[in-house]
Amino acid sequence: MKLQLNENFLRIKPSYLFSDVAKRVRAYAEAHPDKKILRLGIGDVTLPLAPTVIRAMHRATDEMADAATFRGYAPEYGYDFLREAVARHYASFGVGVAADDIFISDGAKSDLGNFVDLFADVPVLVPDPVYPVYVDSNLMAGRTVEYVEGNEQNGFLPSPAGLSETPRLIYLCSPNNPTGAVYSKEGLAEWVDFALKTGSLILYDSAYEAFIADGSPRSIYAVEGAEKCAVEFCSLSKTAGFTGTRCGWTVVPASLGDGALSPKKMWERRQATKFNGVPYVVQRAAEAALSDEGMAECMANIAYYKNNAALIADLLQKKGIPFTGGTASPYLWLKCPGGLGSWEFFDKLLCEAQVVGTPGAGFGLAGEGYFRLTAFGSHETTREAVDRLDKLL
Ligand code: PLP
Numbered sequence: 001m002k003l004q005l006n007e008n009f010l011r012i013k014p015s016y017l018f019s020d021v022a023k024r025v026r027a028y029a030e031a032h033p034d035k036k037i038l039r040l041g042i043g044d045v046t047l048p049l050a051p052t053v054i055r056a057m058h059r060a061t062d063e064m065a066d067a068a069t070f071r072g073y074a075p076e077y078g079y080d081f082l083r084e085a086v087a088r089h090y091a092s093f094g095v096g097v098a099a100d101d102i103f104i105s106d107g108a109k110s111d112l113g114n115f116v117d118l119f120a121d122v123p124v125l126v127p128d129p130v131y132p133v134y135v136d137s138n139l140m141a142g143r144t145v146e147y148v149e150g151n152e153q154n155g156f157l158p159s160p161a162g163l164s165e166t167p168r169l170i171y172l173c174s175p176n177n178p179t180g181a182v183y184s185k186e187g188l189a190e191w192v193d194f195a196l197k198t199g200s201l202i203l204y205d206s207a208y209e210a211f212i213a214d215g216s217p218r219s220i221y222a223v224e225g226a227e228k229c230a231v232e233f234c235s236l237s238k239t240a241g242f243t244g245t246r247c248g249w250t251v252v253p254a255s256l257g258d259g260a261l262s263p264k265k266m267w268e269r270r271q272a273t274k275f276n277g278v279p280y281v282v283q284r285a286a287e288a289a290l291s292d293e294g295m296a297e298c299m300a301n302i303a304y305y306k307n308n309a310a311l312i313a314d315l316l317q318k319k320g321i322p323f324t325g326g327t328a329s330p331y332l333w334l335k336c337p338g339g340l341g342s343w344e345f346f347d348k349l350l351c352e353a354q355v356v357g358t359p360g361a362g363f364g365l366a367g368e369g370y371f372r373l374t375a376f377g378s379h380e381t382t383r384e385a386v387d388r389l390d391k392l393l
Helices: 007-011 017-031 051-064 080-092 108-118 133-140 185-198 263-274 280-289 292-319 342-353 379-392
Strands: 102-105 124-128 145-149 169-173 201-205 230-235 248-251 323-325 331-335 370-374
Touching: 007 133, 017 342, 051 280, 051 292, 080 102, 080 280, 102 108, 102 263, 108 133, 108 201, 108 230, 108 248, 108 263, 124 133, 133 145, 133 169, 169 185, 185 201, 280 292, 292 323, 292 331, 292 379, 342 370, 342 379
Parallel strands: 124 145, 124 169, 169 201, 201 230
Antiparallel strands: 102 248, 230 248, 323 331, 331 370
């Protein structure tokens, strides 16, 4: 082939973090077939879909089997019944979002990656450590990424203090993956004020909002003024176990601007051109997850994961290992004991306890020396892993 390719792809690491982890685990398992490996690494759920969700999927499937109720292409922005259910979900925790500003998606990752289509070569600010998709999608598009560091001093919740006042695309993730740290309303208000003052746009990832139970904001729109400077990406992946079912949404407020070159109009245009909607059966499943009955079942699953998180947190406390997360998040972010590097600690846990976690260095330079454990395993796996780590650490 003689076509010039997008050389920006050379700027991103050739393999994704979890492929690296999987490769090392596979090699270890092949060399030690007698060892039982316990996985507290990848951020995927393990509990099945809630019964209310399954019933809705069956009903919707039956509708698809009947010419009178069959549905073809779904509306690009989502069926009204789901956009309205999402708006009611926000209202349930006191946040007003217009159904018309809600765009139903096949999950947060695609929209987070695709939203950068709307911008020219603008400066981008990303917290470090964080979910790697923000950095990689901007590097692929040729943009320069600036980092704002999360560390022990700021509780892994960086603030805009000290940043130059240029407009930027600013990514925020709360509860954060990987650190589990959650912004307070005051902490988010600092970012909203900064964005309004500088003419920046916040891209807010609230994929783990359902884990928040202490009154911290579950949406950036809990902060006054955010509707003029923020887009929000959310997902049912972790709220309702939809990692394999695929449904989420993005809120692009009309109040971000007017005219053909306003984020909402552009996102409408972009989605109408490149996206053909989420399957009807999945949207009915999502509607059911957001119903009172469905949400109660989803919250019971989240309580199960939080119980696992508490087991890990108790162990870390007992061992005097500093960590964040684990209360409003399925993630626990710990400092590697003994000054070990992230991958050194990964190898130690794998080889000496057969426990798999995720090296913090995979989430950014500031993640070096840290390690992520997740609470998404079964209770039995988590218990056994905690017992092994109790002996090892
Ligand atoms: N945002 C964060 C912070 C995540 O950790 C994840 C998945 O792990 C996603 C978004 C992607 O979610 P989805 O499954 O909706 O694409």
